[in-house]
Amino acid sequence: MSSVTPDDPAAPRPLRRDAERNRALILAAAREVFAAQGLDAGFDEVARVAGVGVGTVYRRFPERGDLVEALFQEEVDAVVARAQEAAADPDPWHGLAGFLRWGAEAQAADRGLAQVLAAAGHGHERVAQGRDRLAPAVDALVRHAQEAGVLRPDVGGLDLGLAVAMIGRVGGPERAELRERFTALVLDGLCVRRDAPTPLPPVLPTEEDMAQVFEPVRRPR
Amino acid sequence: MSSVTPDDPAAPRPLRRDAERNRALILAAAREVFAAQGLDAGFDEVARVAGVGVGTVYRRFPERGDLVEALFQEEVDAVVARAQEAAADPDPWHGLAGFLRWGAEAQAADRGLAQVLAAAGHGHERVAQGRDRLAPAVDALVRHAQEAGVLRPDVGGLDLGLAVAMIGRVGGPERAELRERFTALVLDGLCVRRDAPTPLPPVLPTEEDMAQVFEPVRRPR
C-alpha cells in the first residue's frame, strides 16, 4: 500500500506535540531574556524563564546561533515592514524622521535586536539574509526622501542604519526623551536646508546618561 | 637626633625599588591592554604584558578601580587640556569642531578611556573628580561658541560629551574617515544656521562598520 507519509526526502520529520509546545515556550523566553540582557545571556536563564530544563533548550537549539536565527527572523521582518511603511509616507521627511525615531527606540528597548543587526554578516547565515532584506528597504526610504529634495544627497542607507544604531545606544532603556533630543539633532544635520535649528526636547542630559552609551544594562546578577 | 624619616602621619611608606619599578611596568601594561580591550580586560593579561606575576598586580592594586584611577588621571588631564585649548581658539566654531573630532578619535583609539569617562560617578572617587574637572572645560567651550552665535543655544556641555561618545564608537579603530563623516553630519546639526549641507567625506560605510558600534574589538583569544 501507499505509506501514509510519502517519502519526501526533504521532510525534517514533524516535532512531537510536547516538543513543539516547548519550542514555542523557549522562543518566547529567549525573546524576553535576549531583549533584556543581550545575546550572550545564559542558556539556563532562558530555560528557567521558559519553564523547561536546560537540556531541552540544547536539544532544540544545539548552537546559540540557531536560537538567534529562529528568533530574529521575525524581528527583522518588523523592521523591514516599518521601513517600507516609512518609505510610503506621503511626506518623505516625516517618514524618514519617524523611522529614525522608531528604530532608535527599538534598539534601545531590545539589546538582542541591536546586537543581531550589527553582527549580521559575521557568521549566521540566515541573519545575514535578514540584513540583506533590510538594506534595500532602507535604501528605498533614503532615495525617496532624496528625490523629494528634503534629505541631503550625500548619505546612503547605511549611514541611516549607523545613525539608528548610534542613537539607540544613548541613554538606556528609560531615557527615551534623551534619544528624542539626539534624533532631532541628527535630523537637523541630515536635512538639505534649514534656517533656524529645530527646537530640541528640553531634557538636559545627566551625568548618568553618559554611562549608558557604554554599559547599556548591567546584568542584575 | 631627628629621625631620618619624620613621623608624617600621612606617609604611606615608600615602596621598595623593585616594587616601584614593577608598579610602573604594570601601569604601562595596563594602559596598553585597557586601551585595546577595555576596562574589563583580564588581570593576568596585564600581568603577562608587564612581565610580572598576577599576584603582583593584585597586591599593588587590590581593586580594579585602584588601577583605573591611577591610570586615567593623566588621560583626563589630556582631555581637559584639549578642551581648554579648543575654547581658546579665535574661531569658536573651529575650536568646537576640532574638539569633537579629536575627542571621538581619542575614544575610538582607547576603549578604556571611553569607558572610564562614561563610568565616572559610578563608584571610583578620583575618576569622578576627573570628570568634574572635565565638565567645566567643556561647558566653557560650548558657552564660548554660543556667545559667538555659531552654536545652537539649546545644547549643553553634556550634549557635546554624549556626541563625542556616540561618534567615538562608530567604525572601530581603523575607520577614522567614517567618524569624520558622522562628525560632519552632527556638526551640521549643531550649527545655528546653514544653507547647504557641509560636504561629507566621500567614504561610504560598509556592512562591517556597523558591527563596530556594538562590538568594537573582539578579544583575539
Add this chain to the structure above:
DNA sequence: AAGAAAACGGAAAGACGGTTCCACTTCGCT
C-alpha cells in the same frame, strides 16, 4: 491498551576566568 521511540529534566562533568595564598627571592639596612 501496550510497546517503541522521542523528548524531558536536571545532576554531573567540563571549561574558564578571577582571586588567594605561601614557599621562595630580592632588597635595604647594619
Add this chain to the structure above:
DNA sequence: AGCGAAGTGGAACCGTCTTTCCGTTTTCTT
C-alpha cells in the same frame, strides 16, 4: 656579609557558565 622585612610568582582554589548524559516521562502508533 648577613638578617629581617617586603615583595614576588604562579599553582591551587573557587564561583560561574556551558555542555553532556542518562534514567524517567510523554507521545504516537497500531
